[in-house]
Amino acid sequence: MRKVVAIILASAFFAVLLVSFSNIQQADYGEKEYYYQNPINGSYANESVPSHYISNTKNETGAVNAVTAIVVEYRGFDTLGEVTVLFTAATGVSFLLYKTRGGKKRTEANLILKEGSKLVLPFILLTGAYIFIHGHLTPGGGFPGGAVIASGFLLMMLSYPKFFMKEKAVSVTESMAGITFAFIGLLGLVFASSFLQNFLPLGDAGYVLSAGIIPIIYIAIGFKVGSELSSIADKLKEVQK
Amino acid sequence: MMWPEYITVAALISIGLYGVMAKKNLMKIFIALSLMETGVNLLLITIGYIPGGTAPIENGNFAKYVDPLPQALVLTAIVIGLSVTALALTLLIWYHSKTGTLEYRRGMRW
Amino acid sequence: MVTPVLMIVIPLLAAFLMPLIKKAHRYFTFSILLLNAILSVLLFAKVYNDGAIYETIAGFSPPVGIYLAVDNLSALLALIINLFATINFVTSKKDFKFSMLYLLAVTGATGIVLTGDIFNMFVFFEITAVASYALVASKKDEKAVEGSIKYMILGSVGSSFMLIGIAIIYSQLKSLNLYDIAARISSMDPKMMWLSFSFLLTGIGVEAELFPLNGWVPDAYEGASSNIASFLSFGPSKASIYAIARLLIIFSMSRTYELALYVGIATLLIGEVAAFMQKNEKRMLAYSSIGQMGLILIAFSLIKDTSYAIPAAFFIIVSHASAKSSLFLISGKKGFGGITSKYVGLAGVLSLIGMPPMAGFWGKWYLLMGIADEKMWAVAAVIIFSAVIEAIYFARYLHKNLGEGESEDLGYSIPAAVMVSVSIIMGILPLVYNMAGGVLNA
Numbered sequence: 001m002r003k004v005v006a007i008i009l010a011s012a013f014f015a016v017l018l019v020s021f022s023n024i025q026q027a028d029y030g031e032k033e034y035y036y037q038n039p040i041n042g043s044y045a046n047e048s049v050p051s052h053y054i055s056n057t058k059n060e061t062g063a064v065n066a067v068t069a070i071v072v073e074y075r076g077f078d079t080l081g082e083v084t085v086l087f088t089a090a091t092g093v094s095f096l097l098y099k100t101r102g103g104k105k106r107t108e109a110n111l112i113l114k115e116g117s118k119l120v121l122p123f124i125l126l127t128g129a130y131i132f133i134h135g136h137l138t139p140g141g142g143f144p145g146g147a148v149i150a151s152g153f154l155l156m157m158l159s160y161p162k163f164f165m166k167e168k169a170v171s172v173t174e175s176m177a178g179i180t181f182a183f184i185g186l187l188g189l190v191f192a193s194s195f196l197q198n199f200l201p202l203g204d205a206g207y208v209l210s211a212g213i214i215p216i217i218y219i220a221i222g223f224k225v226g227s228e229l230s231s232i233a234d235k236l237k238e239v240q241k
Numbered sequence: 242m243m244w245p246e247y248i249t250v251a252a253l254i255s256i257g258l259y260g261v262m263a264k265k266n267l268m269k270i271f272i273a274l275s276l277m278e279t280g281v282n283l284l285l286i287t288i289g290y291i292p293g294g295t296a297p298i299e300n301g302n303f304a305k306y307v308d309p310l311p312q313a314l315v316l317t318a319i320v321i322g323l324s325v326t327a328l329a330l331t332l333l334i335w336y337h338s339k340t341g342t343l344e345y346r347r348g349m350r351w
Numbered sequence: 352m353v354t355p356v357l358m359i360v361i362p363l364l365a366a367f368l369m370p371l372i373k374k375a376h377r378y379f380t381f382s383i384l385l386l387n388a389i390l391s392v393l394l395f396a397k398v399y400n401d402g403a404i405y406e407t408i409a410g411f412s413p414p415v416g417i418y419l420a421v422d423n424l425s426a427l428l429a430l431i432i433n434l435f436a437t438i439n440f441v442t443s444k445k446d447f448k449f450s451m452l453y454l455l456a457v458t459g460a461t462g463i464v465l466t467g468d469i470f471n472m473f474v475f476f477e478i479t480a481v482a483s484y485a486l487v488a489s490k491k492d493e494k495a496v497e498g499s500i501k502y503m504i505l506g507s508v509g510s511s512f513m514l515i516g517i518a519i520i521y522s523q524l525k526s527l528n529l530y531d532i533a534a535r536i537s538s539m540d541p542k543m544m545w546l547s548f549s550f551l552l553t554g555i556g557v558e559a560e561l562f563p564l565n566g567w568v569p570d571a572y573e574g575a576s577s578n579i580a581s582f583l584s585f586g587p588s589k590a591s592i593y594a595i596a597r598l599l600i601i602f603s604m605s606r607t608y609e610l611a612l613y614v615g616i617a618t619l620l621i622g623e624v625a626a627f628m629q630k631n632e633k634r635m636l637a638y639s640s641i642g643q644m645g646l647i648l649i650a651f652s653l654i655k656d657t658s659y660a661i662p663a664a665f666f667i668i669v670s671h672a673s674a675k676s677s678l679f680l681i682s683g684k685k686g687f688g689g690i691t692s693k694y695v696g697l698a699g700v701l702s703l704i705g706m707p708p709m710a711g712f713w714g715k716w717y718l719l720m721g722i723a724d725e726k727m728w729a730v731a732a733v734i735i736f737s738a739v740i741e742a743i744y745f746a747r748y749l750h751k752n753l754g755e756g757e758s759e760d761l762g763y764s765i766p767a768a769v770m771v772s773v774s775i776i777m778g779i780l781p782l783v784y785n786m787a788g789g790v791l792n793a
Contacts, residue, residue: 007259014254039467066306081471082321091451171370175368194410270504281514
């Protein structure tokens, strides 16, 4: 009975979604109907929001990668919130699981896995660091880079049953990275006019040392995401039965 | 109009919704929720796609780029989905240790 | 220099800093919350004198960048949330991670109220929601975990729906700024407008405890420890009902207001009737919360028709935030043992059912005035009917509890007394009407 009702509701929902999507035009964003109105003075701009990003990213932020420019600069406040959500989840996981370390005996991993993962770990960490340092030039950035770093530690946890993250080091890294992010934002409030505004020279677009505060923030995010994801994996591993 | 993409999106979201409504195993419910999130992320990406566009990384050889904003939004949405999943797994560990099962027996009471 | 962004950034910075200064975490959290409450008073004074504040972030003019839009009502709501959070925090006895989560949840609720960008609003929703899931489970018994899981399932479905709504709006207007959307919404296909409105209403409605989506409410409130139940009733729910009000103003069609009115009436009736039938005390209070949220939504749905709507909604929010939170704080024991608990119970109940010297009276008074102006007698009848039911079950509640009981825990009842006093002060100062009557612009 329950399943029948669920099927009927889900198919009705499917139909509604299809009908609504059939009205979406895959239009170019440069069209006039998308021209926006400025909320503060009420004037109409002669471009749409996405075309502003496409045409002005390089001049305004010094980054080549428009997605990175949006994530860190134009909508940097969202990213601060996003980092905070991850931080909240990591705190919640460790808050709820702090005393449940399982005491069961674990089987040792195979020699090849153990030695191989030791060999690979530095390269994984290096790749992660490369990804987040070059976030403003190539696809990638703090989040993927952090995830790659965390996957390196996950590999260690899989191959060594007694490998645990040093809780103190992880939480200090996490905090320092978060503080760096928020603090750079506040410096923007002090040296420029608003929170998270760029206050460093933009440099030549296309080089690593360019784009003002974007690389600094992305490095902070990389450390933060890496330490948070590994601490989540670590906590979930501790209770493994 | 790109039918295959939108049909996939609608199917993912409704399968997720079906799973949330019909399943009793909490693990399966959270898998269904992840499916729904994937569907929504795909929807955002599809909305930002422009036929013939390339990745929005400045390059002299291309004239047409896809809309970069939805891609930035999806980055945020993925991280949020991941956080919720991590917390959900933690709660499921607790639920399992308290009740010895992952089945949700009491149902939704109003 | 009071800028609204500080109200979000300082608590975030403090939460990031918390693992480094574990020892003094309670004083630290308390002082940050207090600082935030003071900042919101200053912010309200500034908005009241100079008009709405628009603060751009990252130096790009909106809608290219994000901005914070603060008007009278949002400054007042930020004040309510932070003030009650400060008072409520006194009762916390847990470790520093609890303080961190609490601070983050309060920050998220403040952010929802202050932001002027729809996706940013979604992010803050998630901060509050994720922190609240963990906080609800913080008691770590079976009921708490169950309530939290239920809250999490519905909350995740809601956040997916909200994101679908945002995606549809973006596909039509290529903008995420609330003001820009409001200005150009008329160029949108009406069918798409309805779809996005209903997706957003469903998504936010989960947090705002609206009728078909509030299955999590009784379980979460019952399972959570009393100070978290108290937090849930003034924090996330109030912020999200305000988000719905902003949404209504953006979509600004007579039919959307009508839909909100019907949802509000259904929520009110279901909540009050369920509370009437309920035996368990905490669940009864939770259902009564649902009823009050319906009342607030009814008030907001009249925003276009009558100038009484905003003061009505404001007073009901104040009354519910202070009275229900304090009732939750003193609940969980048998009877109101001491004099402080008795005072809290009596004042809280009086405010909730809308008796004269309390803020709740002014809320219902303005609401009925507004409805009388519009000559919607059926709605007035529903509200009066629900008030009668409310009076009956609260009389039963008082009768059961006012006698002798276990000795009270002053650590809980004194903060509760401070909270409920806010309701009395706001009831005695009807002058506040002038302050609350400011224009709410999205």
